[in-house]
Amino acid sequence: MFSTTTVRITEGSLIENNQTIALSKRLAKLWMIEQNDTITLFFGLTSVTVNITSIGEKENAILCSKELLAILKIPGEYELHCSYLPSQKALHLGPVIAIITEIKEQSYPVSFGSLSSFCEEFALLSEQSACFCYITSLSLWKGEEVWGYRYEDGHWKKEQMPFPNVVHNRIHSRKTEQSTVFSSWLQTLKTYHIPHFNDRFLNKWEVYEALEQFAYLQPYIPCTFLFDNKQVLEKALALYDCVFIKPAYGSQGRKIFKVTRTEHEYTLNYTTFSGDIHTSYTSVDSLFAALKPYIGHRPYIVQQGVTLYTYEERPVDFRILCHKTEQNQWKLTSAVARVSSPNEFVSNIAMGGEIYKFDEVLQFAFSQKQVRHLKKLLSELALETARCLGQSYDGLYGELGIDLGLDKDGNPWLIEVNSKPSKNMLPTAIPTPIRPSVRSVLQYCCLIAQQPYKEES
Numbered sequence: 001m002f003s004t005t006t007v008r009i010t011e012g013s014l015i016e017n018n019q020t021i022a023l024s025k026r027l028a029k030l031w032m033i034e035q036n037d038t039i040t041l042f043f044g045l046t047s048v049t050v051n052i053t054s055i056g057e058k059e060n061a062i063l064c065s066k067e068l069l070a071i072l073k074i075p076g077e078y079e080l081h082c083s084y085l086p087s088q089k090a091l092h093l094g095p096v097i098a099i100i101t102e103i104k105e106q107s108y109p110v111s112f113g114s115l116s117s118f119c120e121e122f123a124l125l126s127e128q129s130a131c132f133c134y135i136t137s138l139s140l141w142k143g144e145e146v147w148g149y150r151y152e153d154g155h156w157k158k159e160q161m162p163f164p165n166v167v168h169n170r171i172h173s174r175k176t177e178q179s180t181v182f183s184s185w186l187q188t189l190k191t192y193h194i195p196h197f198n199d200r201f202l203n204k205w206e207v208y209e210a211l212e213q214f215a216y217l218q219p220y221i222p223c224t225f226l227f228d229n230k231q232v233l234e235k236a237l238a239l240y241d242c243v244f245i246k247p248a249y250g251s252q253g254r255k256i257f258k259v260t261r262t263e264h265e266y267t268l269n270y271t272t273f274s275g276d277i278h279t280s281y282t283s284v285d286s287l288f289a290a291l292k293p294y295i296g297h298r299p300y301i302v303q304q305g306v307t308l309y310t311y312e313e314r315p316v317d318f319r320i321l322c323h324k325t326e327q328n329q330w331k332l333t334s335a336v337a338r339v340s341s342p343n344e345f346v347s348n349i350a351m352g353g354e355i356y357k358f359d360e361v362l363q364f365a366f367s368q369k370q371v372r373h374l375k376k377l378l379s380e381l382a383l384e385t386a387r388c389l390g391q392s393y394d395g396l397y398g399e400l401g402i403d404l405g406l407d408k409d410g411n412p413w414l415i416e417v418n419s420k421p422s423k424n425m426l427p428t429a430i431p432t433p434i435r436p437s438v439r440s441v442l443q444y445c446c447l448i449a450q451q452p453y454k455e456e457s
Contacts, residue, residue, distance in 0.1 A: 011066050015064060073160060095445065101171055103135065109155065129446075166194065197448065204249075221414050227295070237261050237284060249299065268290070309407065320382035330383050386400045403415040
């Protein structure tokens with residue numbers, strides 16, 4: 001956090017101008033600030049030079065004029081963390097955290113799509129934790145001016161906001177992340193030294209190449225090829241009876257092909273595609289010709305097929321959420337089993353999959369001791385995957401959704417890594433107003449936000 005010290009920022013009826021504030025006696029003593037001292041007051045990246053006039057109240061309080069609160073963009077009375085840096089004579093209030101995503105402003109009330117419940121929980125937790133957060137979008141971030149939505153009394157209010165101390169990137173569209181508007185926004189963050197995470201969507205091929213460098217992970221990673229010509233498909237099908245063909249930038253189990261090789265033909269299954277796609281082909285040539293119009297020039301991978309453990313004859317995988325802690329180490333936050341919809345070969349919730357507890361899907365095939373061992377093994381593999389990717393990628397990553405599977409013999413496999421895991425599908429064992437994953441994201445925001453503002457030793 002910025003500091004364990006929290007202060008109540010409020011309007012002082014006797015404070016007449018925007019260049020003056022009043023501190024409580026406790027804060028003045030803590031920070032060794034005297035009457036008539038001059039300091040710089042920061043809220044996010046907005047700053048004002050102010051004089052200390054009177055020192056009165058006993059509680060931790062800073063009294064400002066209404067005009068100063070408006071300049072800083074503090075919405076009336078608010079409790080915030082603060083850090084005073086004596087060497088710089090700078091008092092930082094916050095942190096100010098922005099979540100950037102797509103916003104449906106035309107809907108009433110305003111909607112953040114699948115992130116709506118997450119944003120509400122995050123806003124409530126931020127206020128409870130003496131932080132300030134708002135939700136914004138690329139269209140609301142215009143040069144030197146940022147507009148966003150702040151949660152108050154159960155409603156989202158649109159207001160002009162200060163530049164934040166940290167941004168959590170929850171933009172859903174890969175196309176948007178590849179746009180000039182997004183590049184321009186990144187340059188703005190760089191100019192103002194504003195850290196952001198998760199840096200971008202992960203490319204499945206890049207993930208495979210990164211993890212392949214760690215020899216001890218190789219036994220758990222399905223063999224993967226970049227699908228850029230027919231020869232790749234031939235090679236993969238010569239090695240494996242079953243392969244999956246996946247978009248390198250795909251998500252939610254969409255646009256995936258499954259090819260199974262038998263003695264005389266290749267059987268094709270697929271998700272979310274429509275049109276005249278046959279189910280069987282007698283040669284790789286005819287199979288490739290059928291696939292090409294649906295794949296086009298988009299990057300795809302061909303991946304070794306793993307026969308997954310099944311529950312009620314439906315394939316199962318495991319989504320494990322990992323987060324960075326305040327000590328900048330990866331931790332496991334939550335873990336669930338995902339069971340595919342009947343007749344589907346992917347378990348993603350967007351494709352009709354269902355959420356179960358680990359024990360619930362494993363107890364019929366494994367003993368209690370084996371279940372404990374498997375849970376520990378999957379957890380360790382997820383954490384090690386997060387650590388390795390964190391070392392391999394530029395940019396900041398504080399949250400990863402690791403998808404793992406077990407084959408019929410109980411051997412673990414890494415299926416996929418998601419840098420922007422879904423926020424509407426991970427219930428806790430005991431329902432709570434604030435999910436553990438929300439707490440973890442806030443903690444990481446605070447960790448990043450404080451780094452540029454640590455006192456020099």
